[in-house]
Structure formats: C-alpha cells, structure tokens
Amino acid sequence: MKPPVSNHGLLALGCGALLMLLILLLQSRGSAGPPQPAPPAAAVTPIPMPSTPQEECGGHDGELVVATGNDVSTGSVRREVFDEWNDLIKPAADPTAKLLEISGSTDVRRAQMAALAQAGSCEYDVLVLDVAWVTEFARHGYIQPIELDDQGAGFLTGPLEAGQIDGEQYGVPFAADAPLEYRRLDRQSGGYLLQLDDNEMGTINFLEMIELGGGKVLDGDDRTRVALDDDRDDTWEALRSSKRVLSSTEEGVTVLRESLQVDEDRSVVAFKEGRIGERPVSYMRNWPIAFHQLASDPRMRGPDMKLLFGVRAPAADGGVLGGSVLAISRHIKPNKLDPAMRLIKRLTSQEVQARLFACGGYSPVLTEVYERYQAGGGHACPRQDGSDITNASLPELATLASEIRKSIERAQPRPKSPYYAQFSEVFRRCARGVWEQRVTKEAFFSSVGALEAALNGRVPDDRPPC
Template sequence: MTSRHVRRSRVRAAAAVTCLFALACAACTGGPDDTPSPDMKSEAAEGPVVVASGLDVTGSGGVRQQLIEEWNRSHAKNKAQQAKLVELPGGADQQRSQLLGALQSGSARYDVVNLDITWIPEFAEAGLISPMPGTGDGGGDDGTDDIDLDFIKRVHATTVWKGRSYARPFNTDVGLLYYRPDLLTAAGIQTGRQPTAAWTWDDLYASVGTLALSPDRTDDRAGWTTQLKQYEGLTANAIEAFASVGVELADSEGRYTSGPEKLKKGLDELLDRARLGRIQPAALSSDETAALTDFAAGRAVFLRHWPYVYGALKALLPSNAYSVNRLPGVSVLGGQNLAVTADSPRADNARALVTFLTSRESERCLLDAGFAATRASAYTDGSRWPCWPAVAAALRPAGDSPKAAGTADPPPSGAPSPSGEGASGEQGVSARAAYTRTLSAALNEAVQRPRTPYYGAFTHVLQSRVHALLAAKSPDSTAAAVKLDAELRDAFAGR
C-alpha cells in the first residue's frame, strides 16, 4: 500500500466523524447531481477543467465566473483547456462536507477546489489535494522555497502544511472595524477622536461610553456589534480575542499548546468585549448579514466585519455615513485557496488554470470587485497590473446580495440588500485609496486560525463552549476554561 493510501485510510475515518458536525451530513455522499462520473477516464481527461467553489460574494455572474470566462476566451481553440465553475450551495460546513465526500468517493470530477484556508491541513493530510510544483521537501520551513514572492507572506502561509504548499491563495479576508462618522459626530465625538490605525479596544470602549451619554442616543442603539452566533464567525471573533492577549491554541503542526489558565485569559477578553452596554444584544445571534443590517440601520456605531462590506455599504448609506479602519488588537485571516485534486486526470491544465486565476491581473480584478486580493502588487501596482479589460468591463453592481464566506442564511425579510462594487453613492478616489492601504496593512499583521487536520472538530468544540459562556447570566470563565481545555485536547488529537 502506498504512503498516500495509508494517509487516506488513516484520515478518512476522522473526516467521516467530522462530517457529523456539518449542518447537512447527507451532503457527504457526493457532489451536485449534474456532475459527470469519473469512471471513463479517457473521456473525462478531454475537459473541461472543473472548479468547485462556494458562492461568490460579488453575486450571480460575479468576478470568479468572469475570470473563468476570460480563461476560456484565451484558450478558445483548445477544448481540453476550457474550464467550468461549479458553485456549491449552503454554508461553509455544508460545502466542506460535500467536497470531502465527493473527493473521497470519486463521485464528482473536480479538478480544482476552492478551499477555505482552514481546510488545507485536513485535505492535504487525507491525500485529497496535490502539493504545488516547486514546494518539495527541501524547501524552507514555511514552504516558500520558490513560490511567487508577490503573494502576501502571511496569506501564502495558509497554503502550507508540514513544510509543503498545497494551494495558491485566491482571495483572502481579514477582520476590519467599520464605523459611523455621522453618529459619532452627532454624539460630540469629533474627527480627531474617531478611529485610527493606532486605536485600542480601550479607545473603542471610551467612545462607546461617550455615545451612551449622548442625548441623541436611541434605546436600540449600541456601541458596536459583531458575529457571535454559534457558527464560524464566532470562532473568528474568539481567536481574535485570544490572540489579542497572547493566547495561541496550537503550533504550526497542529499540536495543542494552551491550557486552562491561558484559555481563561482569552475567554475573559471576549467576555469584556461582549459586555452588555457595549455590544448590541442581538450580536449573540448575529451572523454577517444580521450584523451588517444593524450597523446600516444605526443600531450599532461600530462593526467588526470583512472587506466585502466596504462595497456593500455603498448601496446602504451615504458616502459620508460610514468609514473603515483596522480592527483594534489582533485580526484573523479568512479567505479561500485554490488546490488541484490528487486524482485529477487534467492536473497540468488545472495547475495552469490556478496560475491564471491567481495572477497579478486576476488578483486586481478580485480587489476591484470587492474581495481582498492575495498579492501585494494588487494594492500598489494597479496601473502596471490592471484587471483584465474584458473582466473589468463585465463587473457591475451585483443583483444578488453578497454574503460572506460561510454564511448560509439569506438576509432577513425587510433587511437592506447590499450590492457589489460600483454601486451608487460610491466614495471618492481618496477614500478608496485609504481603504486599500488599510486593508493591505491589516493583512500583513493578521493571524491564522489553528492549523489542524481536525479543524471541524476543533471549531465545533470552541463554538459550543464559547457561545454557552456568552449566553450565561452569570458566566464562569474559570469553569468554562477547564472544560474547554479538556475538549480541545481531544479535538486536536483527533479523538
């Protein structure tokens, strides 16, 4: 038996168990109904190259589809190199389950998979994706022996597992602080006292205290809001709180490194951020859509959210009613990476497609459309490496409401419907340039969520314990830390 098959057998059982934590376990049996079977290898090898991905936050006919069409135009004479994008339904847990089941069973002929950055160790350990060329065992510890160094270093590190890079960064994400200058000014907080890159959480709390004294404050207005519903958004918020006080849960090899005392420190930091009187009470049940709705409606003055919201807000508020800066403390990375499946009979064409989709021009298209780009040149050399002309011309305000990665629920009835980049009310060139600088700086300082092939089990445990603590009338962080420590030890060990 080959080492790859040994790895697959060992991890397949763990992957099957973690499917139980997904929102739709039935999806583990295969891919979409219209996906052809891989049984006839010779026929399948002719094409197209199939890319499996979650839904595009830029809407129907968004930038990912436009990039696929640009690739197809440039390879119009070669049918074997044509590409097709298959969008998987549901939230992140459902998509992960579908991809795991499809690749393990061979029930879907995916050549390229667009993976959440937290899934790379799991798929690599299971032998479901191939190492990228030029990332052999003789490379550096961070897998950057001969990669394109234009990728932001911290973002590229999300592709690496055990010293080898298994993907290329496609689009990234990072937590940012959005705020309402109009509401701050109305409360007497002038421009000089509004958020800067040097802001701390204490600065935010001080402004929240001032807002509470404002005669213009309404009963339903809170200082800030975020995503504390029991889903991956809660994990991101928890890791940011933990990292802000120096608490790391695992090393680069996925080994658990924390303990009850450290966990209590991180839990206390999160409890402090979620204290009543500071945070919108609805945050405990808020996902990305609900938090954005509260912010746009003026029920929160500060908002922790992802970069796509910068484009979404253009359809919701006047340009002088919102702004953005770096998140106080530590921010966590999100995003997706493109990997070539281990059994793809079109591996060479698949790797060429990945190279195109993550090129300088393509990354600029992603940034222009509202994603956070993974290349440094997208933030500094836009004139030298502009978006592909046909893609730039096709980008338009999306008809569908954008949703953050991992958000499965539609906007609530009566909620504002955000649109994509280029919507009416767009902020000026200087504001866009300032946003781009802010985004680039945040990406260069952000941290990763734990790297482990058992991420599904880890995040399930963390969400469950943290949400229960936040919802408790008299939260006991000491007791919660002891329980969380025991459960995390098991999760990181694959038990």
C-alpha cells in the same frame, strides 16, 4: 482487495461486540479493588485513499469543474473572469472551466467536498478551499501538492504559508481575508456588532474576542497548542467583556447581545440600517468584502457622494486570517492537470487579482497589487451604464488596500490540524455558553483537555465539555 463486509456480517460483529462488553461489565462488578482509570481516547486515523478506477470516478470529461462557494462579490465579477477565460484566453484544446457554486456556508461546503473526495469522486477538479481546511484535505489525501514558480514569490506571506502543509504547497492563494472594523460616520451613539452565530464565523469571532482583548487561546508554530490558562484573568475577562475597544479612539463600545444570532450578511444589513431590532448600530466587525457591499449602496453615501462610513484594521494583533486557496483534487484526471494549472495561473495573475479587488471586493493575495493601489495607481471599476451601483473610487480603494494589508500582516492562522473542524465545534460551544451565561469560568477552562483531544483527532466521550 478484500471483499466488502455484508450487512449481516456487520450485524454479527456488532452483536458479538455487545456480548463481550456485557461479560466484561459483569466481571468488573464482581472484582475487588478501586476502579481503574479509563483508557485514553483512540486517535482518529487518516481516511484511506479510495481505489475507484479513474474511468469509474464520474466527473465531466469536457469541463474543468471548479467547486466554490457562492459569489458574494458586487456584480458577480468572479463569474465574468471565468467567462472571459473560456471565451477569449484559454487554449483551444483546454476544457471549458465551469464554476460550480456549492454553498455559501463554509461548513456545508467543506462537508460536501470532503464527502466526494472520500468516495474517490472526480466530480470536482479544482477546489476553492477555505484556508482553515487545507490541512485536513492535504493529510487525508483529498488534494495534491502544487509546484509554484519561484516558490511563490510575489504572494503575501500569510496567505502563502496557509497553503503549505508539511513543507509542501497544497493550495495557491486566491483571496485573502482578515478582520476590519467598520464605523458609521453619521452616527456614533450605537453599539458594536460581531458575528457570533453558531457556525465557523462564530468560532473566528470568539477567537478574536479573546486574542484581540489580550488573552490567549492558541500557541505554537502551527497554532496547535491550546494555551487556555485559568490563571490568566485577561483571557476570561476578554471573553466575558461586553466592550470592544475601537481601533480609532481606543474607547470601549458595547458589543450588542444580538451578535449571538448574527452572521456576516445580517450584520451588513443591520449596519446599513443603523439598527438591529430596537438597538442602534454604529460599529461592525466584518471581512473586507463588506466594504464593496456597503460602498455600492447609494444609502451609504452622502449628497457629496462621500462614504458615510470608515474602515480600519484592528489596532492589536490577534485577528484571524481567513481567505481561500486554489487546490487540485487528488482524483483529477491526468489530462486535466495542465489545464487546471493554466487556469490557476490566470486567476492569480496581477490583472485578475486587481479586477477582483476593484470590482468585486475580494482582497488580493499579491504584494504588487497592494503596493500599486496604496501608491494611488491601479484602476477603479468602471460604472456600468443603467446601474445605480456606485463603485469604489481610486482613493477609497487606496485606503481599503492599506487597511486590509495591515490586518493581514497582524492576523494569525487557525490551527494547522486535520481535525480543526472538531476543535472549532468544541471551542464555539464553550465560548457561546459563556456568552449565554450557562457556562462558568471553571467549566470553560476545564475544556482544555477536550480541545487538545479534538486538535489531535482523538474521539471525545459522550459528555460535552461545556
């Protein structure tokens, strides 16, 4: 292995490169002829695998660490599932499973998981990974392929394929996600809230704004072809539109400008209160998890205990597929591999998936769980003694399961590119610029080159496209 370059060596290399650049600039000033076009941006190469020996990679020998985001379920049911596994179910010889919550922000979580993987750390054994980051983690060597029984029979097609990269399964579906439309039944005169804050959720909502509105951003088998076309007025009009067509009535409702500063949690609060600032709120786009957050609040039920809100899947195709998969770190110690697979099998069993759905609000990834609840079977979550939480009833869960499944079947994945994070940032900057009325139509559509470069891992120049 080559010895590392010292700081003095790096300084010398940098000074030499700077001197050569100055010489080339002076030569170019004295040369005749028209200026030459700039060379194409260099491709970003995959990050090489670190050579950290297993015995020096860190980690916890006595624990199987599962890295994830914050538990947003009602009653922290996900943690209860892990406690049950450790206390009652796991083989005695298997290490204790430790659920480690890193961050509620998917962007922060991705950065931290990637940084440790890049360093060769085995601090995390199993990763609860957003489906948008599977390609990056697989192609950069952060996670390893997983063998599934019966090629994953029983999983919903969309979530299963989201974990497949280059023909191999790298992630086992854990929780599905797709957009739902929430509407207050006790007030119809308010506006519509999206989540357009400057994070990944904003990217998702802007993609949906265009594609649910009849426009086009992405195309191709892996959604890695940028399809923005300035000849398509429907794309521009869908992005600029201040209206969202309701799936229930096909009427247009005003999207509130406050959406630019709203994330998932704040929109749920505003929907409960029926206003944001001085503006009334009657409608909201959110994930299925919001249903339990609303249904468990006594303020969202009438005197007869019926819900004061309804929920429907978007009427059109174009929603963005979300959710998470269970992935195994490339750096997991060999003695933890079989215990990790046993834990994953438990977490994706029908029993656990139904419990996470009924008690926590996580959308199942198994076809049979949906079919059972849609047919009126399954189990509602029992009410906890002394709690003012009202759990969703079996009929309410049946309706929810039906609408979630419709939305998942209509939803489109985000691009399967290891450089999706770069694309997300560029696209969101340009789309927000349109909504902030600082980016023109010409400037927005001129970002196509930068978006294609980002998806292909090419380093953009210093000039932002929007």
